[in-house]
Every structure is written in C-alpha cells, then in structure tokens.
Amino acid sequence: MNRFEWMEPASLESAVHGLGPRARLLAGGVDLLGEMKDHIALPERVVNLKSVSGLDAIEIGDHGLRLGALVTLDRLAAHPQIRHRWRAIAEAASSVGTPQIRNQGTLGGNLCQRPRCWYFRSEEHKCLKKGGDICFAVAGENKYHAILGGGPAFYAHPSDLAPALLVLNAQVRIAGPGPRGRGLRLRTLPLAEFYRTPAQRLVGGETLLSDQEIVTEILVPEPFGDSTYLKFRERLSHDWAMAACAAQIQISAGHIKRAQLALGGVATIPWPVPAAARALAGQPLNQATIEAAAHVAVAGAQPLRQNWYKIQLTQTMVRRAIRQAAFPEKADFVSA
Amino acid sequence: MSQRKRESNANELSRRGFLKGAGLGAGAVATGVMTPAETLLAAEKKDEIRGPGELAVTLRVNGRRHRLQVEPRVTLLDALRDRLGVTGPKKVCDHGECGACTVLLDGRPVYACMNLAADVAARNLPVETVENLGTPEHLNTLQQEWVRQDASQCGFCTSGFIMAATALLRDTPHPSPEQVREQLSGNLCRCGTYPKIFAAVEAAARRGPGSA
Numbered sequence: 001m002n003r004f005e006w007m008e009p010a011s012l013e014s015a016v017h018g019l020g021p022r023a024r025l026l027a028g029g030v031d032l033l034g035e036m037k038d039h040i041a042l043p044e045r046v047v048n049l050k051s052v053s054g055l056d057a058i059e060i061g062d063h064g065l066r067l068g069a070l071v072t073l074d075r076l077a078a079h080p081q082i083r084h085r086w087r088a089i090a091e092a093a094s095s096v097g098t099p100q101i102r103n104q105g106t107l108g109g110n111l112c113q114r115p116r117c118w119y120f121r122s123e124e125h126k127c128l129k130k131g132g133d134i135c136f137a138v139a140g141e142n143k144y145h146a147i148l149g150g151g152p153a154f155y156a157h158p159s160d161l162a163p164a165l166l167v168l169n170a171q172v173r174i175a176g177p178g179p180r181g182r183g184l185r186l187r188t189l190p191l192a193e194f195y196r197t198p199a200q201r202l203v204g205g206e207t208l209l210s211d212q213e214i215v216t217e218i219l220v221p222e223p224f225g226d227s228t229y230l231k232f233r234e235r236l237s238h239d240w241a242m243a244a245c246a247a248q249i250q251i252s253a254g255h256i257k258r259a260q261l262a263l264g265g266v267a268t269i270p271w272p273v274p275a276a277a278r279a280l281a282g283q284p285l286n287q288a289t290i291e292a293a294a295h296v297a298v299a300g301a302q303p304l305r306q307n308w309y310k311i312q313l314t315q316t317m318v319r320r321a322i323r324q325a326a327f328p329e330k331a332d333f334v335s336a
Numbered sequence: 337m338s339q340r341k342r343e344s345n346a347n348e349l350s351r352r353g354f355l356k357g358a359g360l361g362a363g364a365v366a367t368g369v370m371t372p373a374e375t376l377l378a379a380e381k382k383d384e385i386r387g388p389g390e391l392a393v394t395l396r397v398n399g400r401r402h403r404l405q406v407e408p409r410v411t412l413l414d415a416l417r418d419r420l421g422v423t424g425p426k427k428v429c430d431h432g433e434c435g436a437c438t439v440l441l442d443g444r445p446v447y448a449c450m451n452l453a454a455d456v457a458a459r460n461l462p463v464e465t466v467e468n469l470g471t472p473e474h475l476n477t478l479q480q481e482w483v484r485q486d487a488s489q490c491g492f493c494t495s496g497f498i499m500a501a502t503a504l505l506r507d508t509p510h511p512s513p514e515q516v517r518e519q520l521s522g523n524l525c526r527c528g529t530y531p532k533i534f535a536a537v538e539a540a541a542r543r544g545p546g547s548a
Contacts, residue, residue, distance in 0.1 A: 001409040002409070003387070003388035003407060003408075003409055004387065004388055004408055004409060005385060005386070005387045005388050005408070006384075006385070006386050006387040006388075006391065006408035006454050007383065007384065007385045008383070008384040008385075008458055009383050010381040010382050010383045010384075011383075014383045018383070018385070026452075026455065029450060029451065029452065029455065030432055030447075030450050033411075033432070033449075033450050033451075033452070034431060034432065034450070036409075037430065037431060045385075046408065046452075048455055048458065050455065050458075050459060051381075051384075051458060074444070097522070098435070098521055098522025098523075099445060099500065099518070099519055099521065099522050100432070100435065100438060100445050100446050100447045100500070100522040101432065101447075101522065103441075103444040103445060103446050104441075104446045104447075104450065104451070236521070237518075237521030237522065238433070238521065238522060
C-alpha cells in the first residue's frame with residue numbers, strides 16, 4: 001500500500017470536508033484495502049468513517065427500517081425482525097463473502113464497492129474505468145461480465161445488498177458539503193437513482209456520489225409483500241453472484257397483486273426490471289405468468305463471447321425468486 | 337504470558353524463537369489504565385489528522401496493551417507479526433482470501449490483513465490470537481482435538497481455522513455440521529484436510545463448554 005495521511009474525523013461534517021479528489025473513505029475497509037493492495041487506489045488521505053459516532057444503528061419504527069451505513073453485514077443477516085419482514089436484506093447480507101468479511105464489511109461499503117472485473121483490479125491494465133482507452137473485457141476473458149447496461153465498459157456490479165434494497169424501495173441518505181462548499185447538506189433519494197452505468201459515468205465510481213459525499217443511512221419502508229434474494233455463484237462461499245435476483249411479491253387470492261424485481265451480477269449497475277414486475281402485476285400466479293416475467297427480465301441483453309450462459313441463468317434465478325417470494329414456506333417448490 | 341516469553345523462559349534457542357527475537361522492533365507493554373489526561377482527551381473528541389509518517393497507537397492484544405509507532409498503512413497483521421512478535425496469525429494471501437491471518441476482533445473473527453492497525457487502535461478493540469489459547473504443553477480442548485483428529489498437514493492454515501472455530505464454539509457450543517462448515521467457510525486449507533478439521537471442531541463441541 002502507498003503511504004497516506006490518516007484522518008479520524010470527529011463529526012460527519014469534518015469527514016465530508018476531509019474528503020476530496022485524492023482522499024478515500026474507509027468504512028469496513030475490506031474493499032478499499034483490496035484496491036490499495038492492488039495499487040488501483042493510491043489515496044493521499046484515508047478518512048475513517050468509523051470515528052463518526054451514530055452511523056451504525058438499526059432502528060425499526062412506524063415508517064419502516066433505518067439502517068446506518070456502518071451496520072455490518074453479519075448484523076443484517078442475524079437480525080430477527082429483518083429476517084422476518086425484510087427477508088431479502090438478510091438473505092443478501094448472509095450471501096456476501098465469508099463470515100470474516102461479513103463481520104467487518106458494512107452496508108454502505110457493500111453498496112459503494114468497486115467492480116471485481118479482473119482487468120479493473122489489475123494494476124497492469126489501464127482500462128477505461130481507470131482512465132485508459134480500452135475495455136479489455138470486450139475481446140478478453142469475459143465470462144463473469146455484464147450482459148445488461150454495458151458499454152463502453154462491461155464489468156458486472158458486485159453488490160448483493162443493492163438488488164435486495166431496490167425491490168424493497170429503499171432510499172439512500174447522503175451527506176455532502178453545503179452551499180459554497182461550506183457546512184453540511186443532507187439529501188435523500190431513491191436507491192434506484194443512485195447508480196450510474198459506464199455510459200453515464202466511467203471513472204471514479206459507479207454511483208452519483210461526488211468525491212466529498214458519504215452514504216450515511218438507508219431507509220426501507222414497510223414491505224408490501226414477502227421478499228427474497230437468490231444468488232447463483234460458482235463456489236458456495238466467498239464468491240460474487242454470476243446471476244442473482246431479488247423479488248418482493250404480494251399475493252392475494254391466487255393472483256399477484258404487486259411485485260418488484262431486480263437483478264444482481266449481470267449488469268453494470270444493480271438492475272431493476274420494472275417490465276418483469278409489470279408482467280406479474282394482476283396476473284394469476286402460475287407457470288405462464290412466471291415465464292412471461294423471466295422472458296422480459298433479460299430483454300435487451302447483449303452478451304459477450306463467454307457469458308451467453310447468463311441469459312438462461314438469469315431467467316432461472318428470476319423464476320426461482322418469484323416462487324420463493326410467493327411461497328416462502330415451500331422451499332422444495334423453489335428448487336424444482 | 338506471551339509465546340516469546342515462554343520461549344525465552346524455556347532457555348532454548350528454537351528456530352522460531354531466534355527468528356522472532358532477531359526481527360522484533362519496539363513493542364513496549366504499556367499499563368492498562370487511562371491517565372486522567374487521557375480520559376479527558378477521550379471525552380473531548382477533535383478531528384485528528386496524522387501520518388503519513390509513524391503515529392503512536394496502542395493495541396490491545398491478548399489482554400495486554402502495547403504502545404507502538406506505525407505508519408497508517410500498516411495492517412493489523414503486520415503490526416502483530418513484525419512489531420509485536422505475535423506470529424500466530426499467518427501472512428499467506430494478504431488479500432482477505434485465505435483466512436490464515438484470522439484473529440478475533442472484539443470477539444468476532446476477521447482477517448487481520450484487511451484491517452489497519454491505526455483503525456483497530458482508534459476503536460480500542462481487543463485483539464485475540466491463537467497465542468491466547470492453550471500452550472504447547474497445555475493445549476485447550478479444541479487444540480487437543482485438532483491433534484487427535486490429525487487436522488493439520490502443513491499446518492499453515494491451522495491457527496486461522498482455530499480462531500474461526502473458537503468464535504463459533506463460544507457463541508454456539510453445540511453447532512450443527514452445517515454451522516461448522518459455514519463458520520469455517522472463510523478459511524482455506526490447501527492440503528485439503530477439511531473432513532478432519534470439521535471432525536476436530538465437532539469432537540471439541542461434544543466435549544462440552546470450556547473447549548474454547
């Protein structure tokens with residue numbers, strides 16, 4: 001790792017003003033230290049968000065769930081009420097990395113982690129994402145890359161929590177500098193507006209965050225139905241999604257009243273699929289309805305040479321996630 | 337008592353003892369009580385910007401406080417091994433992928449290579465390593481079962497596995513086979529001794545509380 005200045009801010013405002021183009025924010029630190037050890041992040045200053053108090057709370061109130069950005073993934077996975085009412089969050093959190101990573105990794109860090117594309121993570125490859133002029137994945141090894149939202153770069157977004165939070169209509173609270181760069185400004189926006197495709201933003205991050213902004217909190221309303229997060233990975237632990245699907249579904253008298261679906265591991269951003277949700281809404285819960293949703297979920301997919309399999313895999317995950325959310329008590333039905 | 341002290345007490349020049357003694361930097365043991373001035377400082381928190389040169393930190397390792405000077409970029413793993421002579425946590429991948437450096441931070445297993453020493457010190461979190469468990473002469477129950485079940489081949493992953501399993505058995509004295517596998521899923525054994533590792537943890541659990 002390169003040498004850097006170490007800042008322990010006493011307040012959120014200090015943290016915001018300690019950040020800048022050559023600084024990086026440290027939350028859990030698993031992703032940042034990985035970037036620094038790979039020499040793709042060379043910050044001159046690291047700002048330790050953990051020295052700001054009050055960002056690690058889990059609160060459940062009348063308006064739903066409030067999660068501090070520093071809540072660790074193991075707490076999300078184990079929380080009884082989250083497991084019961086916002087199950088997709090607990091399932092997504094428990095699917096991340098390893099016990100060691102979940103004990104350290106934070107919600108905010110999971111949402112803001114950088115792509116795992118091996119060209120992006122390689123010091124020797126000056127790729128588009130690092131200010132170069134080529135996406136090596138186009139002609140290179142692209143088995144794990146995106147089939148949706150690609151161009152001009154084709155990495156897959158690695159977050160497990162984001163698809164789960166998207167189907168739960170989560171909002172993200174962001175702190176940044178106030179007017180004329182002074183003070184503190186807080187803003188709240190839907191998580192669905194938080195991410196940026198490579199066509200929208202190539203260098204610096206996969207979100208709309210400026211280099212002085214910090215995710216402080218995630219707000220999740222009361223769910224309208226049962227939710228789930230299903231993830232397919234090559235190894236049963238310590239792996240990112242090859243394809244994942246989050247679903248929230250409300251069933252009434254054999255019909256799907258309302259649904260939300262989002263994909264992970266197959267697009268350059270956590271990928272909401274409103275067309276698939278529309279294909280479900282108002283329809284009887286049967287095989288034809290599920291097939292229709294799976295069909296439109298991958299509409300517009302543009303696979304690369306080695307990742308055509310992701311179309312079929314994604315459709316399978318969509319089918320299973322719908323069944324899992326519709327019949328949470330019937331696990332056998334899901335795997336069938 | 338630290339392993340280093342035990343080795344010097346034994347009055348024999350083992351290879352490990354020699355390497356550790358020869359390579360050690362300063363790692364003075366400080367007192368465990370905050371002075372009134374320190375308490376006052378902790379109460380009135382101010383922004384702190386230090387580095388990139390060395391800064392003074394205090395690490396709580398295996399029940400003792402150690403004052404040392406580290407650059408902000410020094411990982412907990414390097415501080416433990418190279419500065420404090422606590423070499424139970426192994427440096428293998430140094431990328432949070434293999435688990436050989438697993439330590440307990442505030443009782444929870446984490447990768448020491450993916451934590452900064454300055455961060456751990458700032459949060460005043462206790463660090464526990466395999467040095468805090470049994471001694472070579474008096475292995476604890478889990479370590480005895482590791483030997484009995486022949487769960488180590490090259491042994492390089494062992495201390496990381498032991499720490500991950502220790503946290504499991506303290507939280508869940510009677511884990512299911514699935515819980516054992518899940519809790520150890522962040523540790524790799526390149527010799528492939530997994531069946532014997534799982535057997536050792538399950539055997540230790542059967543022997544009951546106090547096994548870790």
